[in-house]
Amino acid sequence: MPDITYTKIVLDMASPKPPKANILLIYTGGTFGMERNSEGNLVPFNFARVVESIPVIRSFDLQISVVAFDKPIDSSDMNPTHWNRLIQIILDEESTHDGFVILHGTDTMAFTASALSYALPGLNKPVVITGAQLPVSMPRTDARENLITALEIASARQPNGQPQVPEVSLLFNHHLMRGNRAQKVQSSKFDAFRSENYPLLAEAGIEITYNQNAILPLVNQPMAGSLPHWFTGVGVLKLFPGITKPAVEALLNNPAVKGVVLETFGAGNAITSDWFINCITEAVRREVIILNVSQCLGGYVHQGMYATSQLLAKAGVVSGLDLTFEAAITKLMWVLGRGLSYNSTINDLLTPICGELG
Numbered sequence: 001m002p003d004i005t006y007t008k009i010v011l012d013m014a015s016p017k018p019p020k021a022n023i024l025l026i027y028t029g030g031t032f033g034m035e036r037n038s039e040g041n042l043v044p045f046n047f048a049r050v051v052e053s054i055p056v057i058r059s060f061d062l063q064i065s066v067v068a069f070d071k072p073i074d075s076s077d078m079n080p081t082h083w084n085r086l087i088q089i090i091l092d093e094e095s096t097h098d099g100f101v102i103l104h105g106t107d108t109m110a111f112t113a114s115a116l117s118y119a120l121p122g123l124n125k126p127v128v129i130t131g132a133q134l135p136v137s138m139p140r141t142d143a144r145e146n147l148i149t150a151l152e153i154a155s156a157r158q159p160n161g162q163p164q165v166p167e168v169s170l171l172f173n174h175h176l177m178r179g180n181r182a183q184k185v186q187s188s189k190f191d192a193f194r195s196e197n198y199p200l201l202a203e204a205g206i207e208i209t210y211n212q213n214a215i216l217p218l219v220n221q222p223m224a225g226s227l228p229h230w231f232t233g234v235g236v237l238k239l240f241p242g243i244t245k246p247a248v249e250a251l252l253n254n255p256a257v258k259g260v261v262l263e264t265f266g267a268g269n270a271i272t273s274d275w276f277i278n279c280i281t282e283a284v285r286r287e288v289i290i291l292n293v294s295q296c297l298g299g300y301v302h303q304g305m306y307a308t309s310q311l312l313a314k315a316g317v318v319s320g321l322d323l324t325f326e327a328a329i330t331k332l333m334w335v336l337g338r339g340l341s342y343n344s345t346i347n348d349l350l351t352p353i354c355g356e357l358g
């Protein structure tokens with residue numbers, strides 16, 4: 001895996017006033033900073049020009065430093081190495097910054113937001129992830145609004161001086177969501193993300209209205225001293241009517257797979273055929289962790305509510321309750337990466353870390 005290098009620039013804000021806050025803006029790529037090349041394809045362009053495109057940010061009472069990936073990526077290419085690079089940058093810059101804004105492609109933004117949320121409890125500072133559906137260079141772009149609002153939220157403080165949103169959040173189209181509750185639901189409209197199972201943390205209208213009761217309080221917890229090890233021997237089994245035994249076995253019987261997110265119907269329901277339940281039971285016997293999340297965006301898994309999910313509970317499938325798929329797969333990678341016993345791993349999966357479930 002090639003090293004992910006980046007360049008840091010401290011912007012000259014040319015303001016005579018002392019800054020209200022020090023913000024680190026991290027640019028990873030995505031549509032936000034794309035332009036069309038001579039063949040008509042969208043390709044990433046140099047971040048310095050993104051800042052030129054929104055000169056108004058120079059007029060904020062903020063000191064902004066920029067960290068730009070030397071090779072901006074489409075977020076489809078994001079992987080745990082990038083997550084750890086982002087975590088490392090935040091840890092390195094934590095003592096000199098009040099908040100962080102990450103510009104990220106929308107396609108896997110909710111995965112990165114979930115992963116970062118598990119790695120950063122104890123940071124007690126805002127990390128706002130945002131992006132855009134249209135490049136910043138286009139006339140009807142949503143990039144300007146999203147970046148400006150994200151900067152405002154990352155620097156907002158309560159009257160007592162505490163950060164307004166001291167957690168990993170995702171800002172899109174005027175809505176601030178908990179990062180590990182958000183899901184991309186739209187590829188063409190500006191209203192691209194939803195947080196179906198958790199209220200908005202804030203809404204940006206004429207003013208930004210914070211939903212204080214929904215925002216995590218400061219936590220008295222030291223930051224983890226090392227970067228997470230993300231275990232990638234995980235898989236996804238999405239059920240559909242007509243799924244066959246060979247398809248199920250191909251995943252569950254693969255010795256490299258130690259954890260599976262089982263995407264079930266409705267409130268956690270699955271096929272009751274003997275062959276299916278036997279495959280699941282046999283995988284659990286080999287200590288493969290099977291985490292049940294629903295294909296529905298809203299609601300939660302209730303194993304035992306219907307006979308069709310009771311068999312899963314009996315087979316030892318773990319209920320993912322109201323976890324999003326993105327939060328579930330990243331949590332499975334994070335928890336399995338700790339190398340704990342089977343029972344401790346299940347226990348950690350079911351323990352909320354930063355408001356991702358329950």
Ligand code: ASP
Nearest residue numbers: 030031074075105106107
């Ligand atoms: N494919 C792009 C990405 O996720 C889409 C976007 O940024 O909206 O990087």
